Amino acid sequence: MYVLVNDSIISEDEAALKITDLSIQRGYGIFDFLKTVGGKPVFLEDHLDRFYSSADQMRLPVKLKRNELTDLLLILIDKNNLADSGVRITLTGGYSPDGFNIASESNIIVTQQDFVINRDFEKSIGLMTYDYQRQFASAKTLDYLKAIWLQPVLKEKGADDILYHDNGMLRECPRANFFLVNDKDEILTSKSNILKGVTRKHILKFGSQKFKIDERELTMDDLRHAKEVFISSTTKNILPVTKIDGRVLGDGTPGPLTRALMKEFDTYVYGGK
Amino acid sequence: MYVLVNDSIISEDEAALKITDLSIQRGYGIFDFLKTVGGKPVFLEDHLDRFYSSADQMRLPVKLKRNELTDLLLILIDKNNLADSGVRITLTGGYSPDGFNIASESNIIVTQQDFVINRDFEKSIGLMTYDYQRQFASAKTLDYLKAIWLQPVLKEKGADDILYHDNGMLRECPRANFFLVNDKDEILTSKSNILKGVTRKHILKFGSQKFKIDERELTMDDLRHAKEVFISSTTKNILPVTKIDGRVLGDGTPGPLTRALMKEFDTYVYGGK
Numbered sequence: 001m002y003v004l005v006n007d008s009i010i011s012e013d014e015a016a017l018k019i020t021d022l023s024i025q026r027g028y029g030i031f032d033f034l035k036t037v038g039g040k041p042v043f044l045e046d047h048l049d050r051f052y053s054s055a056d057q058m059r060l061p062v063k064l065k066r067n068e069l070t071d072l073l074l075i076l077i078d079k080n081n082l083a084d085s086g087v088r089i090t091l092t093g094g095y096s097p098d099g100f101n102i103a104s105e106s107n108i109i110v111t112q113q114d115f116v117i118n119r120d121f122e123k124s125i126g127l128m129t130y131d132y133q134r135q136f137a138s139a140k141t142l143d144y145l146k147a148i149w150l151q152p153v154l155k156e157k158g159a160d161d162i163l164y165h166d167n168g169m170l171r172e173c174p175r176a177n178f179f180l181v182n183d184k185d186e187i188l189t190s191k192s193n194i195l196k197g198v199t200r201k202h203i204l205k206f207g208s209q210k211f212k213i214d215e216r217e218l219t220m221d222d223l224r225h226a227k228e229v230f231i232s233s234t235t236k237n238i239l240p241v242t243k244i245d246g247r248v249l250g251d252g253t254p255g256p257l258t259r260a261l262m263k264e265f266d267t268y269v270y271g272g273k
Numbered sequence: 274m275y276v277l278v279n280d281s282i283i284s285e286d287e288a289a290l291k292i293t294d295l296s297i298q299r300g301y302g303i304f305d306f307l308k309t310v311g312g313k314p315v316f317l318e319d320h321l322d323r324f325y326s327s328a329d330q331m332r333l334p335v336k337l338k339r340n341e342l343t344d345l346l347l348i349l350i351d352k353n354n355l356a357d358s359g360v361r362i363t364l365t366g367g368y369s370p371d372g373f374n375i376a377s378e379s380n381i382i383v384t385q386q387d388f389v390i391n392r393d394f395e396k397s398i399g400l401m402t403y404d405y406q407r408q409f410a411s412a413k414t415l416d417y418l419k420a421i422w423l424q425p426v427l428k429e430k431g432a433d434d435i436l437y438h439d440n441g442m443l444r445e446c447p448r449a450n451f452f453l454v455n456d457k458d459e460i461l462t463s464k465s466n467i468l469k470g471v472t473r474k475h476i477l478k479f480g481s482q483k484f485k486i487d488e489r490e491l492t493m494d495d496l497r498h499a500k501e502v503f504i505s506s507t508t509k510n511i512l513p514v515t516k517i518d519g520r521v522l523g524d525g526t527p528g529p530l531t532r533a534l535m536k537e538f539d540t541y542v543y544g545g546k
Contacts, residue, residue, distance in 0.1 A: 027300025
C-alpha cells in the first residue's frame with residue numbers, strides 16, 4: 001500500500017516519523033477518517049471541513065492547502081486502486097525542537113486500508129456505559145487513552161463498544177455517535193460536548209425528510225426509557241444496539257425505526273446498489 | 274547523540290517509529306524523565322519504579338526487564354558521555370495491527386540531551402491557574418494535549434507555567450508538583466489525583482527532618498492565603514513562585530522557608546558542590 005508522508009507518496013513499509021515528533025513525545029495531533037466506495041471518497045468535503053477545523057482548534061498549522069490536500073488524496077486513492085477502503089489523514093505536532101511546543105511545521109500522514117463496510121441489517125451490538133468526557137470534544141484529537149485502556153474491561157463485561165456519559169449526560173462512543181428512539185418515536189442524538197460525526201450529520205439531514213429526528217441533551221434516564229438505540233460512524237454507517245450494560249432492549253433485535261432509517265441511509269450512500 | 278530504540282543503540286538522526294505505532298495513531302504511551310549529574314543518574318531507582326508503574330497502569334507490556342533496562346541506560350549514558358543531562362525513557366503502544374488495540378510488543382525509546390539545571394536561588398516564576406484534571410493522574414502518560422494547547426494562553430497572560438486545579442482542588446503543574454507554605458509555616462503539597470514526582474518524594478523525605486512538611490488536600494482558598502509557593506521537578510529541583518494569576522506574593526521574592534528548603538535540597542542532590 002502507498003501512503004502520503006508530507007509531500008511524498010511512498011510505500012507504507014518505509015513510512016516513519018522521527019522520534020522527536022510531538023505525537024510520539026506528547027500524544028499531540030489530530031486526524032480524520034473517511035471511506036471510499038467503488039473507488040470514490042464518500043462525504044470528502046465534510047471530512048476535510050472537520051480535518052481543518054480540528055487542526056485549527058488544536059492550533060496545528062497545515063502546510064497543505066485544501067485543494068493541494070484534495071489533489072494528493074485523489075492521487076493516492078487512484079494509486080492504491082482499492083474499491084472499498086478507509087482513508088486516514090493524520091496531522092501531528094511536528095518535530096518539536098524542545099519536545100513540548102508545537103513545531104512550525106506539522107507532519108501530515110495519509111494512509112489507506114482495504115475495508116468493506118458491514119451492510120448486514122441483522123447485526124447488532126451491546127454497549128457498556130462509562131462516565132467520561134472526551135477532552136477537546138469537538139476536535140478529533142489522537143487522545144484515545146481511555147478507550148484503549150478500557151478494551152479489556154469491555155471484553156470482561158461482554159460488551160462491544162463503550163457509551164460515554166458525563167455525569168449522566170449521554171455523549172458518544174469512542175469512535176461513533178449515539179442515537180436513541182424515545183416513546184414519541186422521535187430519533188434523537190446527543191447535542192453537546194461530542195465530536196459531531198459526518199455520518200451523524202447526514203443522518204440528521206436526510207432523515208428529517210421522513211422521520212422525527214433531532215439533536216438534544218440526553219440523559220441516562222432517556223437511555224433507560226429508550227425503545228431503540230443505534231450508533232453511527234464512517235465505518236459502521238448505522239449500527240443497531242440491542243443490549244446496554246447487559247440489559248436487552250425490546251426483543252433483542254433491531255427496532256423498526258432503526259431498520260427503516262438503515263434502509264434509507266444505505267440507499268443514500270450506496271445508491272441502491 | 275546516541276539513543277536506544279528497543280534493543281539497538283543508534284544515532285538520534287536515524288531513530289524513527291513506523292507510522293502504525295500507537296503513539297502516532299492514538300497518542301498512547303507513557304514515559305519517565307531523569308537527570309544525570311556529573312555523568313551519574315540521579316534517583317534512578319525511583320524513576321524506574323514509576324516507569325514500570327506507569328506501564329502497568331496503562332496495561333503496556335515492557336519487554337526489557339528492570340535489570341536489562343538499567344544496563345542499557347548505563348551503556349547509553351556512558352556512550353553519550355555528558356556530565357549533566359536529561360534522560361527520557363518512552364514506552365508506546367507499539368505497532369498495533371488494527372490501529373487501536375495495544376500491540377503485543379510495545380516500543381521503547383531512550384533519548385538523552387545536554388541539560389544543565391538552573392541553581393540560581395533568586396529565580397522565580399509566575400503561575401496561571403486553570404481548571405483541569407489530568408487523565409490517569411498517577412501514570413506519566415503522553416497526554417499533554419491541554420498543557421501544549423495552553424502555551425499561547427500562558428504567554429498572553431504573562432505567566433510561566435500552569436497550575437491545574439480540579440474545580441478548586443489544587444493539583445499540579447503539567448510537568449511539576451506544587452507546594453505552598455501556610456500561615457502556620459507548614460510546607461504542604463497536594464495529596465491526590467496528581468503524578469507523584471520523584472523530586473516531590475525526596476523533598477517530603479529529607480524535608481521532614483528540619484521542616485513541618487506534609488501532603489494534604491489543598492484548595493484555591495489555601496492558595497489565596499499562602500505565604501510562599503514553589504514547584505518541584507526533576508529539571509527544576511525547587512523553583513520559587515512569586516506571582517499567581519498576576520497577583521504578587523509577599524514582596525515578590527522567594528520566601529525564607531522556600532530558600533531554606535532549596536539550600537538543603539541543593540546539598541542533598543549535589544553534595545555541596
